[in-house]
Amino acid sequence: MLRFLNVVAILALVGSGFYAYSIKYQTMLRAEQINKMKREAKSERDAIAVLRAEWAFMTRPERVQDLADKYLDLKPLAVTQIATAQSLPEKPERIDSIGRKLDALGLGGAATTPAAVEAPTTPKGKPR
Amino acid sequence: MTAADPVKRAKPGLRGLLGTSLGKTAPRMRIVAAGFFCLYVGIGARLVVIGFKPDPTTMRRASGESIAASRPDVLDRNGEILATDVKTMSVFAEPRRLIDKDEATELLTAVLPNVDARELRDRLASRKGFVWVKREVTPKQRDEVFHLGLPGVGLVPENKRVYPNGPAAAHVLGYVNIDNAGIAGIEKYIDGQGLADLHDAGFSLTPEELKPISLSLDIKATHAVRDELEKGVAHFKAKAGAAAIMDVNTGEVIALASLPDYDPNKPPDMRDQNFINRMNVGVYEMGSTFKALTIAMALDSGKVNLNSRLDARGALSFGRFRIHDYHAQNRALTVPEVFTYSSNIGTARMALGQGVERHKAFLRKMGQLTRMRTELPESAEPIVPKNWGELNTMTIAFGHGLAVAPLQAMMAVSALMNGGYLMAPTFLKRSEEEARKDSVQVVKPETSEAMRYLMRLNAEIGTAKKVNVNGYYVGGKTGTAEKVIGGHYSKTRLFTTFMAVAPSDKPKYLFLTIMDEPQGLPETGGYATAAYNSGQVTAQIIERVGPLLGLPPRFDPPTQPFPLLARLGYGMANSPAHGGGGH
Numbered sequence: 001m002l003r004f005l006n007v008v009a010i011l012a013l014v015g016s017g018f019y020a021y022s023i024k025y026q027t028m029l030r031a032e033q034i035n036k037m038k039r040e041a042k043s044e045r046d047a048i049a050v051l052r053a054e055w056a057f058m059t060r061p062e063r064v065q066d067l068a069d070k071y072l073d074l075k076p077l078a079v080t081q082i083a084t085a086q087s088l089p090e091k092p093e094r095i096d097s098i099g100r101k102l103d104a105l106g107l108g109g110a111a112t113t114p115a116a117v118e119a120p121t122t123p124k125g126k127p128r
Numbered sequence: 129m130t131a132a133d134p135v136k137r138a139k140p141g142l143r144g145l146l147g148t149s150l151g152k153t154a155p156r157m158r159i160v161a162a163g164f165f166c167l168y169v170g171i172g173a174r175l176v177v178i179g180f181k182p183d184p185t186t187m188r189r190a191s192g193e194s195i196a197a198s199r200p201d202v203l204d205r206n207g208e209i210l211a212t213d214v215k216t217m218s219v220f221a222e223p224r225r226l227i228d229k230d231e232a233t234e235l236l237t238a239v240l241p242n243v244d245a246r247e248l249r250d251r252l253a254s255r256k257g258f259v260w261v262k263r264e265v266t267p268k269q270r271d272e273v274f275h276l277g278l279p280g281v282g283l284v285p286e287n288k289r290v291y292p293n294g295p296a297a298a299h300v301l302g303y304v305n306i307d308n309a310g311i312a313g314i315e316k317y318i319d320g321q322g323l324a325d326l327h328d329a330g331f332s333l334t335p336e337e338l339k340p341i342s343l344s345l346d347i348k349a350t351h352a353v354r355d356e357l358e359k360g361v362a363h364f365k366a367k368a369g370a371a372a373i374m375d376v377n378t379g380e381v382i383a384l385a386s387l388p389d390y391d392p393n394k395p396p397d398m399r400d401q402n403f404i405n406r407m408n409v410g411v412y413e414m415g416s417t418f419k420a421l422t423i424a425m426a427l428d429s430g431k432v433n434l435n436s437r438l439d440a441r442g443a444l445s446f447g448r449f450r451i452h453d454y455h456a457q458n459r460a461l462t463v464p465e466v467f468t469y470s471s472n473i474g475t476a477r478m479a480l481g482q483g484v485e486r487h488k489a490f491l492r493k494m495g496q497l498t499r500m501r502t503e504l505p506e507s508a509e510p511i512v513p514k515n516w517g518e519l520n521t522m523t524i525a526f527g528h529g530l531a532v533a534p535l536q537a538m539m540a541v542s543a544l545m546n547g548g549y550l551m552a553p554t555f556l557k558r559s560e561e562e563a564r565k566d567s568v569q570v571v572k573p574e575t576s577e578a579m580r581y582l583m584r585l586n587a588e589i590g591t592a593k594k595v596n597v598n599g600y601y602v603g604g605k606t607g608t609a610e611k612v613i614g615g616h617y618s619k620t621r622l623f624t625t626f627m628a629v630a631p632s633d634k635p636k637y638l639f640l641t642i643m644d645e646p647q648g649l650p651e652t653g654g655y656a657t658a659a660y661n662s663g664q665v666t667a668q669i670i671e672r673v674g675p676l677l678g679l680p681p682r683f684d685p686p687t688q689p690f691p692l693l694a695r696l697g698y699g700m701a702n703s704p705a706h707g708g709g710g711h
Contacts, residue, residue, distance in 0.1 A: 049213060049214055061348050076671075079597070079598055080598075082680070
């Protein structure tokens with residue numbers, strides 16, 4: 001009985017030893033992974049900083065102006081090119097030109113498709 | 129062993145199994161057990177102590193990473209990057225650990241061609257623990273140095289400050305030294321806000337922990353201003369020039385350019401006076417733009433109103449001095465005429481009517497006699513006459529005899545435009561409420577409106593017609609000061625200024641352009657006065673930045689731009705001018 005207990009105890013000892021070591025190595029592995037991720041995140045952040053700086057450098061107004069002068073036919077915006085929302089003309093009434101033509105040909109009433117039946121109401125559009 | 133006792137007692141038959149003379153040796157065993165127990169408790173305690181101690185290697189790494197300290201990003205008002213940090217590698221050596229110094233020198237100079245071999249040899253021969261080989265190497269050089277595998281030579285990451293916009297806004301941003309410490313401009317201001325203290329205390333701050341600094345500048349407008357100014361300075365062959373835009377309601381500086389300027393990525397020797405920020409480090413006699421202050425003082429006192437007439441029938445004599453008008457009319461002028469003809473005599477008389485003391489007090493209230501402080505560490509004291517007599521008051525009335533920083537004059541004029549609130553200019557983003565909170569009411573709202581009317585009138589019929597950019601309802605004032613050469617005012621060397629406000633009815637932006645010694649050109653009829661050069665440049669700036677700053681153009685003139693004046697009975701201020709009194 002006692003021998004059996006001893007065997008169990010030894011097995012438990014060996015088992016717990018294995019368990020402890022596996023935990024330890026797992027922890028080390030995880031810690032290494034964390035460190036690696038941290039390093040990666042840091043280098044990514046540095047890369048982002050460099051890219052942001054580069055973006056700012058490439059889009060600096062001085063360069064964009066030079067490129068625009070060289071490759072585009074655009075001119076600086078003139079005051080007269082700016083309009084306000086109020087100065088826009090009224091939306092024109094929508095005209096159903098096909099329906100008109102059909103009416104002129106005397107075919108207006110002949111159509112029996114649902115779209116054609118609704119056609120007379122569409123030209124009115126929304127009153128503004 | 130303590131567990132052994134109950135077993136022993138409970139099952140006497142097992143005595144043989146568990147040891148023959150355990151009973152006799154038990155006291156000794158206990159002593160040994162106690163000894164081991166103490167030993168393990170000691171080890172355990174030590175483990176706990178070590179566990180709580182911070183890891184020394186990571187500490188060293190963290191401190192090593194901030195050799196060139198990281199700095200917060202500087203952004204413009206729309207979030208565009210004006211200054212940021214990028215990581216670079218620097219090569220260092222530990223001379224005590226180097227085995228063969230000549231070999232190391234040879235290999236390193238082969239990889240880093242712009243390092244002087246002899247100098248490097250001397251540095252490596254020193255008995256120091258640490259020397260720099262080269263700061264800020266390229267990624268390719270970094271790899272090559274790494275592959276040399278020299279013991280005692282290492283690489284350390286550092287921060288390098290970059291200014292992607294180059295010379296645009298350089299005078300505001302300032303620059304840093306190789307250790308990333310601010311030397312001038314906003315960079316120095318940032319250090320002054322406690323960043324340097326944190327670094328000195330050993331905190332290594334990462335860029336993520338630093339909040340970016342938002343400036344009031346708009347980089348697109350700043351570039352446009354600089355571009356137009358550069359063209360203007362080249363066209364009129366001026367020695368130097370500067371231009372700025374200020375938001376009159378918040379005191380924010382929206383754009384600032386001063387030529388000649390420099391690239392903050394490679395700062396020049398700043399002891400060269402030519403590179404100063406002419407807007408707030410240079411002090412100049414502002415010429416006729418100062419007349420706005422004199423007229424505002426006279427109007428605000430109530431002694432003079434818009435219908436008052438001032439005698440300008442001939443030169444104004446004082447002792448052996450005579451004050452002339454550039455556009456002499458030789459008759460009595462009303463206040464608007466004094467402004468539109470830019471009459472020296474009229475403004476001198478107005479200042480005399482106030483007296484020396486009140487004139488001084490008014491200018492002090494407007495912040496023109498003391499050093500103006502902004503976030504920028506560079507500033508200049510105005511040059512104020514030592515013995516301020518009546519003659520000084522007369523000349524200062526039209527902008528001669530008192531030299532102020534142009535930004536200081538802008539501060540005063542924007543107070544005259546915005547309803548009378550004097551607010552210190554700022555280079556940091558600020559809201560209208562914050563600006564109002566710290567402002568002082570220096571003139572009445574009616575006076576401010578009268579000044580806006582005069583500025584507008586001057587752009588319609590007066591000396592500032594050049595700046596009447598269609599759609600923005602601009603008002604303006606020219607100023608031409610003769611430079612003092614050898615103790616005398618020179619007729620040919622001029623300093624021209626131009627102040628413009630847009631729109632005049634609801635002021636938003638104040639524009640100032642200054643030029644040092646612009647030349648007359650054939651197309652200007654040989655004239656080199658402010659309207660032809662600074663005025664021209666200001667007009668181009670307004671036309672270009674108006675859409676950028678979201679200033680809506682209007683083609684119908686506002687129906688009642690000056691309501692307070694209308695209530696005071698100056699109906700004429702609200703009817704469009706029809707060239708009356710123009711020239």
